[in-house]
Amino acid sequence: MRNATRTLVLALLFAVVAVGGASSATQGVLRVKPETVKFGVKPVGSSTFKGATIKNTSSSAVNLIVTITRSPDDFGFVIPPTTCPVFDPAPLAPGESCDAVMRFSPSEFFAGQGQLAQLQAQATDPATGAVLATVLIDFTGRGK
Numbered sequence: 001m002r003n004a005t006r007t008l009v010l011a012l013l014f015a016v017v018a019v020g021g022a023s024s025a026t027q028g029v030l031r032v033k034p035e036t037v038k039f040g041v042k043p044v045g046s047s048t049f050k051g052a053t054i055k056n057t058s059s060s061a062v063n064l065i066v067t068i069t070r071s072p073d074d075f076g077f078v079i080p081p082t083t084c085p086v087f088d089p090a091p092l093a094p095g096e097s098c099d100a101v102m103r104f105s106p107s108e109f110f111a112g113q114g115q116l117a118q119l120q121a122q123a124t125d126p127a128t129g130a131v132l133a134t135v136l137i138d139f140t141g142r143g144k
Contacts, residue, residue: 106143
């Protein structure tokens with residue numbers, strides 16, 4: 001019985017290590033800083049620009065595209081100064097980065113309400129088109 005228990009424990013440990021290794025490889029393609037961009041409280045009628053940097057942390061080139069997944073009226077995706085590809089996927093070399101920039105212009109209509117805009121960065125394999133990583137970037141702000 002002892003040998004059977006020991007074998008089961010070892011098998012479970014190897015399974016945990018194998019699963020952990022697979023997930024960290026997937027997460028190692030893109031790094032976003034910061035993951036949440038906070039505009040804070042801004043006066044109605046003002047405009048503030050902030051962004052996040054997206055970096056290819058893998059050892060191979062990827063195709064990258066950044067899209068808007070959620071954008072209330074008070075937020076706008078700004079091209080330029082956004083340097084990430086937004087209309088079509090474009091190559092991002094290993095170690096290369098780009099910036100995704102949003103504008104927050106609080107309106108009277110949404111004053112006092114916390115708002116959330118969201119961008120999605122997706123890396124794909126240039127040869128196969130397979131999705132390698134998808135990362136969401138949150139942008140938050142409130143007008144006063």
